[in-house]
Amino acid sequence: MKKLAKRITGKEWGMIILTILFTCFSVYLELEVPTYISQITELLGTSGTQLGELWSPAAKMIGLSLLAFFSSVMVGFFAARVAASYTTHLRRDVFHQVLDFSQTEIKRFSIPSLLTRTTNDITQVQMLFTMGLQVVTRGPIMAIWAIGKILGKSEYWLWAVVVAVIVNVLMTTVLMTLAFPKQSVIQKLTDKLNSITRESLTGIRVVRAYNAEDYQDEKFEAANDEVTRLNLFVNRLMAIMNPIMMAISSGLSLAIYWIGAYIINDASLAERLPLFSDMVVFMSYAMQVVMGFLLMGALFIVLPRTLVSAGRINQVLDLHSSIENPSQAQAADPSVQGQVEFRDATFRYSKNSEAVVEHVTFKAEAGQTVAFIGSTGSGKST
Ligand SMILES: Nc1ncnc2c1ncn2[C@@H]1O[C@H](COP(=O)(O)OP(=O)(O)OP(=O)(O)O)[C@@H](O)[C@H]1O
Numbered sequence: 001m002k003k004l005a006k007r008i009t010g011k012e013w014g015m016i017i018l019t020i021l022f023t024c025f026s027v028y029l030e031l032e033v034p035t036y037i038s039q040i041t042e043l044l045g046t047s048g049t050q051l052g053e054l055w056s057p058a059a060k061m062i063g064l065s066l067l068a069f070f071s072s073v074m075v076g077f078f079a080a081r082v083a084a085s086y087t088t089h090l091r092r093d094v095f096h097q098v099l100d101f102s103q104t105e106i107k108r109f110s111i112p113s114l115l116t117r118t119t120n121d122i123t124q125v126q127m128l129f130t131m132g133l134q135v136v137t138r139g140p141i142m143a144i145w146a147i148g149k150i151l152g153k154s155e156y157w158l159w160a161v162v163v164a165v166i167v168n169v170l171m172t173t174v175l176m177t178l179a180f181p182k183q184s185v186i187q188k189l190t191d192k193l194n195s196i197t198r199e200s201l202t203g204i205r206v207v208r209a210y211n212a213e214d215y216q217d218e219k220f221e222a223a224n225d226e227v228t229r230l231n232l233f234v235n236r237l238m239a240i241m242n243p244i245m246m247a248i249s250s251g252l253s254l255a256i257y258w259i260g261a262y263i264i265n266d267a268s269l270a271e272r273l274p275l276f277s278d279m280v281v282f283m284s285y286a287m288q289v290v291m292g293f294l295l296m297g298a299l300f301i302v303l304p305r306t307l308v309s310a311g312r313i314n315q316v317l318d319l320h321s322s323i324e325n326p327s328q329a330q331a332a333d334p335s336v337q338g339q340v341e342f343r344d345a346t347f348r349y350s351k352n353s354e355a356v357v358e359h360v361t362f363k364a365e366a367g368q369t370v371a372f373i374g375s376t377g378s379g380k381s382t
Protein backbone atom coordinates (compact mmCIF):
# COMPACT_ATOMS: atom_id res chain seq x y z
CA MET A 1 0.00 0.00 0.00
CA LYS A 2 2.79 2.36 0.96
CA LYS A 3 4.59 1.80 -2.30
CA LEU A 4 1.43 2.49 -4.24
CA ALA A 5 0.81 5.63 -2.20
CA LYS A 6 4.18 6.95 -3.32
CA ARG A 7 2.86 7.05 -6.86
CA ILE A 8 0.21 9.61 -6.03
CA THR A 9 1.10 12.82 -7.84
CA GLY A 10 1.13 16.32 -6.40
CA LYS A 11 -2.03 17.30 -8.22
CA GLU A 12 -3.79 14.25 -6.81
CA TRP A 13 -2.63 15.10 -3.31
CA GLY A 14 -4.22 18.49 -3.85
CA MET A 15 -7.52 16.87 -4.73
CA ILE A 16 -7.22 14.50 -1.77
CA ILE A 17 -6.80 17.47 0.56
CA LEU A 18 -9.82 19.13 -1.05
CA THR A 19 -11.81 15.95 -0.46
CA ILE A 20 -10.79 15.88 3.18
CA LEU A 21 -11.66 19.57 3.62
CA PHE A 22 -15.09 19.07 2.10
CA THR A 23 -15.57 16.01 4.30
CA CYS A 24 -14.76 17.99 7.46
CA PHE A 25 -17.07 20.76 6.29
CA SER A 26 -19.98 18.43 5.62
CA VAL A 27 -19.50 16.58 8.91
CA TYR A 28 -19.39 19.91 10.72
CA LEU A 29 -22.62 21.00 9.05
CA GLU A 30 -24.35 17.72 9.77
CA LEU A 31 -23.37 17.93 13.40
CA GLU A 32 -24.76 21.44 13.68
CA VAL A 33 -28.22 20.38 12.50
CA PRO A 34 -29.26 18.71 15.82
CA THR A 35 -28.72 22.02 17.65
CA TYR A 36 -31.59 23.49 15.66
CA ILE A 37 -33.67 20.36 16.15
CA SER A 38 -33.33 20.94 19.89
CA GLN A 39 -34.29 24.61 19.52
CA ILE A 40 -37.37 23.65 17.56
CA THR A 41 -38.38 20.92 20.02
CA GLU A 42 -38.08 23.35 22.89
CA LEU A 43 -40.07 25.99 21.05
CA LEU A 44 -42.76 23.44 20.21
CA GLY A 45 -42.92 22.32 23.82
CA THR A 46 -43.37 25.83 25.18
CA SER A 47 -46.94 27.04 25.15
CA GLY A 48 -47.62 30.29 23.32
CA THR A 49 -45.00 29.74 20.62
CA GLN A 50 -45.91 31.56 17.42
CA LEU A 51 -45.38 29.93 14.04
CA GLY A 52 -43.16 32.87 13.08
CA GLU A 53 -40.64 31.98 15.77
CA LEU A 54 -40.02 28.60 14.16
CA TRP A 55 -39.02 30.08 10.83
CA SER A 56 -35.53 31.15 11.77
CA PRO A 57 -34.21 27.85 13.22
CA ALA A 58 -36.06 25.88 10.55
CA ALA A 59 -34.57 27.94 7.72
CA LYS A 60 -31.09 27.62 9.22
CA MET A 61 -31.55 23.88 9.55
CA ILE A 62 -32.66 23.49 5.95
CA GLY A 63 -29.81 25.72 4.79
CA LEU A 64 -27.27 23.65 6.71
CA SER A 65 -28.67 20.40 5.35
CA LEU A 66 -28.50 21.72 1.78
CA LEU A 67 -24.92 22.87 2.28
CA ALA A 68 -24.03 19.51 3.82
CA PHE A 69 -25.60 17.77 0.85
CA PHE A 70 -23.60 19.94 -1.54
CA SER A 71 -20.34 19.18 0.32
CA SER A 72 -21.05 15.47 0.23
CA VAL A 73 -21.57 15.68 -3.52
CA MET A 74 -18.24 17.48 -3.84
CA VAL A 75 -16.55 14.80 -1.73
CA GLY A 76 -17.91 12.09 -4.00
CA PHE A 77 -16.90 14.05 -7.08
CA PHE A 78 -13.30 14.62 -5.99
CA ALA A 79 -12.88 11.12 -4.61
CA ALA A 80 -13.97 9.58 -7.91
CA ARG A 81 -11.72 11.97 -9.86
CA VAL A 82 -8.60 11.27 -7.79
CA ALA A 83 -9.16 7.53 -7.87
CA ALA A 84 -9.69 7.51 -11.64
CA SER A 85 -6.69 9.72 -12.34
CA TYR A 86 -4.47 7.68 -10.03
CA THR A 87 -5.46 4.33 -11.46
CA THR A 88 -5.07 5.61 -15.01
CA HIS A 89 -1.39 6.26 -14.53
CA LEU A 90 -0.92 3.20 -12.36
CA ARG A 91 -2.37 1.08 -15.16
CA ARG A 92 -0.15 2.84 -17.67
CA ASP A 93 2.93 2.16 -15.53
CA VAL A 94 2.09 -1.50 -15.15
CA PHE A 95 1.48 -1.80 -18.87
CA HIS A 96 4.79 -0.13 -19.73
CA GLN A 97 6.59 -2.34 -17.26
CA VAL A 98 5.09 -5.44 -18.83
CA LEU A 99 6.08 -4.29 -22.32
CA ASP A 100 9.70 -4.21 -21.16
CA PHE A 101 9.54 -7.72 -19.75
CA SER A 102 11.37 -10.54 -21.46
CA GLN A 103 9.85 -13.99 -21.98
CA THR A 104 11.29 -15.07 -18.63
CA GLU A 105 9.43 -12.46 -16.59
CA ILE A 106 6.21 -12.92 -18.52
CA LYS A 107 6.44 -16.65 -17.89
CA ARG A 108 7.01 -16.00 -14.23
CA PHE A 109 3.68 -14.21 -13.86
CA SER A 110 1.90 -15.98 -16.75
CA ILE A 111 -0.03 -13.97 -19.30
CA PRO A 112 -3.48 -14.46 -17.71
CA SER A 113 -2.14 -13.27 -14.39
CA LEU A 114 -0.63 -10.19 -15.99
CA LEU A 115 -4.00 -9.52 -17.60
CA THR A 116 -5.78 -9.77 -14.25
CA ARG A 117 -3.18 -7.58 -12.62
CA THR A 118 -3.54 -4.77 -15.15
CA THR A 119 -7.34 -4.84 -15.07
CA ASN A 120 -9.11 -6.47 -12.14
CA ASP A 121 -6.46 -5.80 -9.48
CA ILE A 122 -6.21 -2.16 -10.43
CA THR A 123 -9.99 -1.85 -10.33
CA GLN A 124 -9.88 -3.17 -6.76
CA VAL A 125 -7.42 -0.47 -5.83
CA GLN A 126 -9.59 2.13 -7.53
CA MET A 127 -12.67 0.99 -5.61
CA LEU A 128 -10.89 1.16 -2.29
CA PHE A 129 -9.47 4.53 -3.19
CA THR A 130 -12.89 6.01 -3.99
CA MET A 131 -14.54 4.42 -1.01
CA GLY A 132 -11.64 5.06 1.34
CA LEU A 133 -11.47 8.76 0.57
CA GLN A 134 -15.13 9.14 1.39
CA VAL A 135 -15.09 6.92 4.44
CA VAL A 136 -11.64 6.93 6.03
CA THR A 137 -11.80 10.61 6.85
CA ARG A 138 -15.53 10.84 7.41
CA GLY A 139 -15.87 7.89 9.81
CA PRO A 140 -13.35 8.92 12.48
CA ILE A 141 -14.07 12.65 12.20
CA MET A 142 -17.78 12.05 12.55
CA ALA A 143 -17.38 9.59 15.42
CA ILE A 144 -14.91 11.73 17.39
CA TRP A 145 -16.74 14.99 16.80
CA ALA A 146 -20.09 13.52 17.74
CA ILE A 147 -18.61 11.86 20.83
CA GLY A 148 -17.27 15.27 21.84
CA LYS A 149 -20.76 16.72 21.48
CA ILE A 150 -22.46 14.09 23.65
CA LEU A 151 -19.84 13.81 26.38
CA GLY A 152 -21.14 15.33 29.57
CA LYS A 153 -24.79 14.52 28.80
CA SER A 154 -26.45 11.67 30.66
CA GLU A 155 -23.94 8.93 31.28
CA TYR A 156 -26.59 6.25 30.90
CA TRP A 157 -27.14 7.32 27.33
CA LEU A 158 -23.42 7.37 26.80
CA TRP A 159 -23.18 3.78 27.99
CA ALA A 160 -25.78 2.78 25.44
CA VAL A 161 -23.62 4.31 22.71
CA VAL A 162 -20.48 2.62 24.05
CA VAL A 163 -22.20 -0.75 24.01
CA ALA A 164 -23.45 -0.17 20.45
CA VAL A 165 -19.95 0.76 19.30
CA ILE A 166 -18.41 -2.29 20.98
CA VAL A 167 -20.96 -4.62 19.39
CA ASN A 168 -20.28 -2.95 16.09
CA VAL A 169 -16.50 -3.32 16.35
CA LEU A 170 -16.87 -6.95 17.40
CA MET A 171 -19.15 -7.73 14.47
CA THR A 172 -16.78 -6.08 12.03
CA THR A 173 -13.83 -8.00 13.41
CA VAL A 174 -15.69 -11.31 13.13
CA LEU A 175 -16.81 -10.57 9.56
CA MET A 176 -13.32 -9.48 8.63
CA THR A 177 -11.61 -12.57 10.02
CA LEU A 178 -14.14 -14.71 8.16
CA ALA A 179 -13.71 -12.82 4.92
CA PHE A 180 -9.96 -12.28 4.95
CA PRO A 181 -8.71 -15.72 3.91
CA LYS A 182 -11.31 -15.97 1.15
CA GLN A 183 -10.66 -12.49 -0.13
CA SER A 184 -7.02 -13.22 -0.77
CA VAL A 185 -7.84 -16.35 -2.74
CA ILE A 186 -10.34 -14.64 -5.03
CA GLN A 187 -7.68 -12.84 -7.05
CA LYS A 188 -5.76 -16.07 -7.62
CA LEU A 189 -8.91 -17.79 -8.76
CA THR A 190 -9.63 -14.94 -11.15
CA ASP A 191 -6.19 -15.58 -12.64
CA LYS A 192 -7.10 -19.21 -13.05
CA LEU A 193 -10.39 -18.38 -14.72
CA ASN A 194 -8.63 -16.04 -17.12
CA SER A 195 -6.03 -18.67 -17.82
CA ILE A 196 -8.60 -21.32 -18.72
CA THR A 197 -10.57 -18.91 -20.91
CA ARG A 198 -7.42 -17.87 -22.70
CA GLU A 199 -6.24 -21.43 -23.15
CA SER A 200 -9.56 -22.50 -24.67
CA LEU A 201 -9.78 -19.51 -26.99
CA THR A 202 -6.20 -19.48 -28.24
CA GLY A 203 -6.20 -23.23 -28.61
CA ILE A 204 -9.69 -23.43 -30.06
CA ARG A 205 -8.55 -25.29 -33.17
CA VAL A 206 -6.76 -27.92 -31.14
CA VAL A 207 -9.72 -28.21 -28.80
CA ARG A 208 -12.03 -28.81 -31.78
CA ALA A 209 -9.63 -31.14 -33.53
CA TYR A 210 -9.48 -33.35 -30.46
CA ASN A 211 -13.17 -32.97 -29.78
CA ALA A 212 -12.25 -31.73 -26.31
CA GLU A 213 -15.01 -29.15 -25.92
CA ASP A 214 -16.59 -31.03 -23.03
CA TYR A 215 -13.26 -31.41 -21.29
CA GLN A 216 -12.56 -27.67 -21.55
CA ASP A 217 -16.14 -26.94 -20.53
CA GLU A 218 -15.72 -28.94 -17.35
CA LYS A 219 -12.46 -27.26 -16.53
CA PHE A 220 -14.04 -23.86 -17.01
CA GLU A 221 -17.11 -24.81 -15.04
CA ALA A 222 -15.04 -25.94 -12.07
CA ALA A 223 -13.05 -22.72 -11.95
CA ASN A 224 -16.14 -20.61 -12.53
CA ASP A 225 -18.05 -22.37 -9.75
CA GLU A 226 -15.18 -21.86 -7.35
CA VAL A 227 -14.98 -18.13 -8.01
CA THR A 228 -18.75 -17.85 -7.75
CA ARG A 229 -18.79 -19.74 -4.48
CA LEU A 230 -16.16 -17.51 -2.90
CA ASN A 231 -17.73 -14.33 -4.23
CA LEU A 232 -21.09 -15.41 -2.91
CA PHE A 233 -19.58 -16.12 0.48
CA VAL A 234 -17.92 -12.75 0.71
CA ASN A 235 -20.93 -10.88 -0.64
CA ARG A 236 -23.24 -12.68 1.76
CA LEU A 237 -21.04 -11.53 4.60
CA MET A 238 -21.33 -8.00 3.25
CA ALA A 239 -25.09 -8.43 2.94
CA ILE A 240 -25.29 -9.47 6.59
CA MET A 241 -23.59 -6.18 7.43
CA ASN A 242 -26.65 -4.22 6.40
CA PRO A 243 -29.24 -5.83 8.69
CA ILE A 244 -26.68 -5.84 11.50
CA MET A 245 -26.15 -2.13 10.97
CA MET A 246 -29.90 -1.59 11.11
CA ALA A 247 -30.27 -3.74 14.20
CA ILE A 248 -27.51 -1.90 16.01
CA SER A 249 -28.86 1.55 15.25
CA SER A 250 -32.47 0.59 15.99
CA GLY A 251 -31.38 -1.11 19.19
CA LEU A 252 -29.50 2.01 20.16
CA SER A 253 -32.52 4.27 19.49
CA LEU A 254 -34.65 1.96 21.56
CA ALA A 255 -32.14 1.99 24.41
CA ILE A 256 -31.88 5.78 24.33
CA TYR A 257 -35.67 6.23 24.42
CA TRP A 258 -36.00 3.64 27.15
CA ILE A 259 -33.35 5.22 29.32
CA GLY A 260 -34.79 8.64 28.45
CA ALA A 261 -38.26 7.58 29.60
CA TYR A 262 -36.90 6.76 33.05
CA ILE A 263 -34.79 9.90 33.25
CA ILE A 264 -37.68 12.13 32.21
CA ASN A 265 -40.10 10.33 34.49
CA ASP A 266 -37.84 11.00 37.48
CA ALA A 267 -37.34 14.66 36.59
CA SER A 268 -39.45 17.52 37.85
CA LEU A 269 -42.06 18.97 35.50
CA ALA A 270 -39.95 22.01 34.64
CA GLU A 271 -36.92 19.90 33.75
CA ARG A 272 -38.80 17.54 31.49
CA LEU A 273 -38.86 19.63 28.34
CA PRO A 274 -35.11 20.44 28.24
CA LEU A 275 -34.38 16.77 29.00
CA PHE A 276 -36.63 15.72 26.14
CA SER A 277 -34.91 18.02 23.69
CA ASP A 278 -31.54 16.79 25.02
CA MET A 279 -32.66 13.29 24.24
CA VAL A 280 -33.64 14.15 20.66
CA VAL A 281 -30.26 15.81 20.10
CA PHE A 282 -28.37 13.00 21.78
CA MET A 283 -30.14 10.57 19.51
CA SER A 284 -28.94 12.36 16.36
CA TYR A 285 -25.37 12.44 17.62
CA ALA A 286 -25.46 8.85 18.78
CA MET A 287 -26.63 7.79 15.31
CA GLN A 288 -23.73 9.71 13.83
CA VAL A 289 -21.21 8.03 16.13
CA VAL A 290 -22.54 4.62 15.17
CA MET A 291 -22.60 5.58 11.49
CA GLY A 292 -18.97 6.68 11.74
CA PHE A 293 -17.93 3.30 13.09
CA LEU A 294 -20.07 1.42 10.60
CA LEU A 295 -18.46 3.28 7.72
CA MET A 296 -15.03 2.30 8.97
CA GLY A 297 -16.20 -1.27 9.38
CA ALA A 298 -17.37 -1.45 5.79
CA LEU A 299 -13.95 -0.33 4.67
CA PHE A 300 -12.21 -3.02 6.66
CA ILE A 301 -14.21 -5.69 4.88
CA VAL A 302 -13.02 -4.51 1.47
CA LEU A 303 -9.48 -3.86 2.65
CA PRO A 304 -8.07 -7.42 2.60
CA ARG A 305 -8.82 -8.02 -1.05
CA THR A 306 -7.33 -4.70 -2.00
CA LEU A 307 -4.18 -5.40 0.01
CA VAL A 308 -3.76 -8.60 -1.94
CA SER A 309 -4.31 -6.71 -5.20
CA ALA A 310 -1.87 -4.01 -4.19
CA GLY A 311 0.75 -6.67 -3.47
CA ARG A 312 0.16 -8.27 -6.84
CA ILE A 313 0.51 -4.94 -8.64
CA ASN A 314 3.70 -4.17 -6.74
CA GLN A 315 5.19 -7.50 -7.75
CA VAL A 316 4.86 -6.48 -11.37
CA LEU A 317 6.16 -2.96 -10.81
CA ASP A 318 9.12 -4.15 -8.73
CA LEU A 319 10.35 -6.81 -11.09
CA HIS A 320 13.00 -5.46 -13.38
CA SER A 321 13.26 -6.83 -16.83
CA SER A 322 16.23 -9.10 -17.44
CA ILE A 323 16.69 -7.38 -20.80
CA GLU A 324 19.08 -4.55 -20.36
CA ASN A 325 19.68 -2.25 -23.24
CA PRO A 326 23.22 -0.92 -23.38
CA SER A 327 23.23 2.60 -22.08
CA GLN A 328 25.19 3.85 -25.04
CA ALA A 329 23.35 2.24 -27.89
CA GLN A 330 24.90 3.02 -31.22
CA ALA A 331 22.92 5.65 -33.02
CA ALA A 332 21.34 4.35 -36.20
CA ASP A 333 22.93 5.57 -39.38
CA PRO A 334 20.14 7.52 -41.10
CA SER A 335 21.57 6.82 -44.58
CA VAL A 336 21.00 3.08 -44.09
CA GLN A 337 17.42 2.01 -44.83
CA GLY A 338 15.79 -1.39 -44.36
CA GLN A 339 19.00 -3.14 -43.43
CA VAL A 340 19.23 -5.60 -40.54
CA GLU A 341 22.53 -6.56 -39.07
CA PHE A 342 23.44 -8.97 -36.26
CA ARG A 343 26.95 -8.73 -34.83
CA ASP A 344 28.08 -11.61 -32.68
CA ALA A 345 24.60 -12.03 -31.11
CA THR A 346 24.04 -14.60 -28.39
CA PHE A 347 20.65 -15.49 -26.93
CA ARG A 348 19.48 -17.50 -23.94
CA TYR A 349 15.90 -17.83 -22.73
CA SER A 350 16.75 -17.34 -19.09
CA LYS A 351 19.84 -16.34 -17.18
CA ASN A 352 20.68 -19.84 -16.02
CA SER A 353 20.00 -21.73 -19.21
CA GLU A 354 22.40 -22.53 -21.97
CA ALA A 355 22.60 -20.17 -24.90
CA VAL A 356 20.27 -21.29 -27.69
CA VAL A 357 22.12 -19.36 -30.35
CA GLU A 358 25.67 -18.12 -30.06
CA HIS A 359 27.91 -15.77 -32.03
CA VAL A 360 25.47 -15.10 -34.82
CA THR A 361 26.75 -12.59 -37.30
CA PHE A 362 24.96 -11.80 -40.52
CA LYS A 363 23.64 -8.93 -42.52
CA ALA A 364 20.39 -8.75 -44.44
CA GLU A 365 20.29 -6.01 -47.06
CA ALA A 366 17.02 -4.41 -48.09
CA GLY A 367 15.18 -6.65 -50.55
CA GLN A 368 17.42 -9.61 -49.86
CA THR A 369 16.03 -12.95 -48.66
CA VAL A 370 18.03 -14.59 -45.89
CA ALA A 371 17.32 -18.14 -44.76
CA PHE A 372 18.42 -20.27 -41.79
CA ILE A 373 19.00 -23.94 -42.19
CA GLY A 374 19.33 -26.30 -39.26
CA SER A 375 18.02 -29.42 -37.57
CA THR A 376 15.05 -29.45 -35.24
CA GLY A 377 15.68 -27.47 -32.09
CA SER A 378 18.78 -25.82 -33.43
CA GLY A 379 17.38 -22.34 -32.80
CA LYS A 380 15.90 -21.21 -36.15
CA SER A 381 12.67 -19.83 -34.71
CA THR A 382 14.51 -18.29 -31.80
N1 LIG B 1 10.19 -19.89 -24.96
C1 LIG B 1 11.25 -20.69 -24.76
N2 LIG B 1 11.78 -20.79 -23.53
C2 LIG B 1 12.85 -21.58 -23.29
N3 LIG B 1 13.43 -22.32 -24.21
C3 LIG B 1 12.97 -22.27 -25.46
C4 LIG B 1 11.83 -21.45 -25.81
N4 LIG B 1 11.59 -21.62 -27.14
C5 LIG B 1 12.51 -22.49 -27.59
N5 LIG B 1 13.34 -22.89 -26.60
C6 LIG B 1 14.49 -23.80 -26.73
O1 LIG B 1 15.41 -23.23 -27.65
C7 LIG B 1 15.97 -24.22 -28.50
C8 LIG B 1 15.78 -23.79 -29.92
O2 LIG B 1 14.40 -23.81 -30.21
P1 LIG B 1 13.82 -23.25 -31.58
O3 LIG B 1 12.34 -23.33 -31.48
O4 LIG B 1 14.40 -21.93 -31.83
O5 LIG B 1 14.39 -24.32 -32.64
P2 LIG B 1 14.00 -24.49 -34.16
O6 LIG B 1 15.28 -24.55 -34.88
O7 LIG B 1 13.03 -23.45 -34.57
O8 LIG B 1 13.31 -25.91 -34.14
P3 LIG B 1 12.19 -26.50 -35.18
O9 LIG B 1 12.91 -26.89 -36.39
O10 LIG B 1 11.63 -27.65 -34.44
O11 LIG B 1 11.19 -25.40 -35.40
C9 LIG B 1 15.30 -25.53 -28.15
O12 LIG B 1 16.19 -26.26 -27.30
C10 LIG B 1 14.07 -25.12 -27.37
O13 LIG B 1 13.78 -26.07 -26.37
Ligand SMILES: [Mg+2]
Binds near residue numbers: 380381382
Ligand atom coordinates in the same frame (compact mmCIF):
# COMPACT_ATOMS: atom_id res chain seq x y z
MG1 LIG C 1 10.93 -23.51 -35.33
